[in-house]
Amino acid sequence: MSTRVRSYSKINLGLAIGPTRPDGFHGLTTLYQTLDLHDLVTVTAKRAGTTRISLTTNHPFVPRDGRNTAWRMVERCLARLGVAAVVEIHIEKRLPVQGGMGAGSANAAAALLALEKELGEALPGVERLKLAAEIGSDVPLFLLGGAVLGLGRGEQVVPMPDLPKTWCVVAVPSVGVSTPAAFKDWDARRAAEAASREPRPKANDSGPQKSVGDVVGGESEEGELGEGHGVTRAVDLTSGPRVDKLQELSLAYSSLSTPTGVSLKGKTEDSRPGTSGIVRDPNPEKKRDLPGESQADAMNDLAENTLLALVRTGIGSDGLQNDFEEVVFPQYPSLRITKRQLMGSDLDGSAIYAALSGSGSALFGLYWSERDAKAAQQRVQSSVDSSDEGIAVQVFLTETLPRSEYWDRMFAE
Ligand SMILES: C[C@@](CO)(OP(=O)(O)O)[C@H](O)COP(=O)(O)OP(=O)(O)OC[C@H]1O[C@@H](n2ccc(N)nc2=O)[C@H](O)[C@@H]1O
Numbered sequence: 497m498s499t500r501v502r503s504y505s506k507i508n509l510g511l512a513i514g515p516t517r518p519d520g521f522h523g524l525t526t527l528y529q530t531l532d533l534h535d536l537v538t539v540t541a542k543r544a545g546t547t548r549i550s551l552t553t554n555h556p557f558v559p560r561d562g563r564n565t566a567w568r569m570v571e572r573c574l575a576r577l578g579v580a581a582v583v584e585i586h587i588e589k590r591l592p593v594q595g596g597m598g599a600g601s602a603n604a605a606a607a608l609l610a611l612e613k614e615l616g617e618a619l620p621g622v623e624r625l626k627l628a629a630e631i632g633s634d635v636p637l638f639l640l641g642g643a644v645l646g647l648g649r650g651e652q653v654v655p656m657p658d659l660p661k662t663w664c665v666v667a668v669p670s671v672g673v674s675t676p677a678a679f680k681d682w683d684a685r686r687a688a689e690a691a692s693r694e695p696r697p698k699a700n701d702s703g704p705q706k707s708v709g710d711v712v713g714g715e716s717e718e719g720e721l722g723e724g725h726g727v728t729r730a731v732d733l734t735s736g737p738r739v740d741k742l743q744e745l746s747l748a749y750s751s752l753s754t755p756t757g758v759s760l761k762g763k764t765e766d767s768r769p770g771t772s773g774i775v776r777d778p779n780p781e782k783k784r785d786l787p788g789e790s791q792a793d794a795m796n797d798l799a800e801n802t803l804l805a806l807v808r809t810g811i812g813s814d815g816l817q818n819d820f821e822e823v824v825f826p827q828y829p830s831l832r833i834t835k836r837q838l839m840g841s842d843l844d845g846s847a848i849y850a851a852l853s854g855s856g857s858a859l860f861g862l863y864w865s866e867r868d869a870k871a872a873q874q875r876v877q878s879s880v881d882s883s884d885e886g887i888a889v890q891v892f893l894t895e896t897l898p899r900s901e902y903w904d905r906m907f908a909e
């Protein structure tokens with residue numbers, strides 16, 4: 497027997513990059529949303545004296561060894577369960593590799609669920625989430641599905657009330673954006689900004705000078721040195737108002753979700769903030785005012801139409817919705833154009849919202865109707881066909897996938 501699982505993808509509805517942490521990762525506040533687009537992961541497992549894992553796939557760029565996320569997940573899960581088995585994994589890739597749609601991460605989560613079903617044995621919910629976080633920051637979200645708030649380095653996940661099922665067009669240009677490289681570019685940009693703000697040394701000032709490069713990696717020194725001193729750590733510049741804005745929104749949004757941590761089995765789990773797992777509101781004492789709206793109004797909107805409320809309360813307003821756009825668009829200018837086409841601002845049936853997903857290169861647009869979505873898909877496709885830039889773009893028509901459907905349809909027939 498074997499178990500076949502739909503390995504769904506995600507987009508990031510909003511993403512704010514925070515400071516570099518001592519472990520080298522960046523703080524992240526993001527709102528993930530799972531999509532109907534998926535790969536298929538099939539696992540066959542038989543208990544045996546020694547563990548042997550093998551992996552096949554239809555995609556030439558997907559690793560077939562211990563570098564594969566699904567392989568790593570299976571290996572670690574078996575070790576955690578204390579089970580030895582012969583495991584065959586097959587990944588039918590339909591999603592782009594390195595697209596910012598979390599496809600590799602989803603494959604890992606899918607392999608875990610399929611393996612557990614094959615063995616008839618499962619890890620406890622919190623163990624699962626911890627293991628998922630070890631494989632990658634993007635993996636735990638796929639153990640929840642639907643709309644998911646991501647905190648920490650993105651691995652601390654909070655289930656959000658589901659958005660209404662919404663039409664979505666995903667455009668994936670044929671450029672792979674490496675996630676670590678995109679974070680590095682972000683840091684370099686912040687460091688350059690900090691350097692340009694630093695006051696020039698006076699000619700007779702021979703004391704030791706602080707450089708931005710010296711001071712990355714900790715708390716702000718503004719308090720120590722006094723305001724206006726001009727020495728600001730590069731990392732502090734990455735945690736500006738955009739993060740606050742998204743965090744405020746997240747808190748408001750999360751107040752509508754379950755008051756305590758929720759396990760996949762419906763039991764309350766250990767949900768202490770700061771642990772890998774499902775966390776509670778990270779700052780329950782904090783007042784939940786939203787900019788420009790009374791709290792009651794905002795909550796009514798959220799209850800009525802969560803997606804509309806998201807757009808109205810901040811994520812979709814002017815300015816950056818995904819911090820990575822600031823570094824990825826200058827590198828690949830055609831992506832900005834594709835985003836505009838997805839948005840279709842001056843047209844009837846323009847997008848509710850459009851943005852880069854994760855570190856890219858996937859871009860997405862959300863639409864009120866299938867007709868609007870199809871028109872956007874057509875817009876992007878025809879401009880690609882007529883362009884001589886040589887960047888191919890795959891354009892997918894799909895829908896957002898609420899949590900209940902995510903689980904109902906996970907195990908493919
Ligand atoms: C940034 C996101 C947004 O969803 O990018 P996409 O991959 O979806 O584009 C994800 O969090 C990616 O998650 P995932 O792909 O699992 O990344 P990981 O394996 O955990 O980390 C890969 C590398 O990215 C960098 N990294 C990742 C997450 C984070 N919060 N800070 C980081 O600095 C680190 O250099 C790390 O070594």
Ligand SMILES: Nc1ncnc2c1ncn2[C@@H]1O[C@H](COP(=O)(O)OP(=O)(O)O)[C@@H](O)[C@H]1O
Binds near residue numbers: 593595
């Ligand atoms: N199961 C997998 N599917 C796809 N890529 C994988 C997988 N396991 C490891 N990788 C590696 O991870 C990298 C990022 O893959 P992917 O998850 O598709 O990107 P993203 O997180 O941007 O959506 C790829 O370059 C690939 O070499």
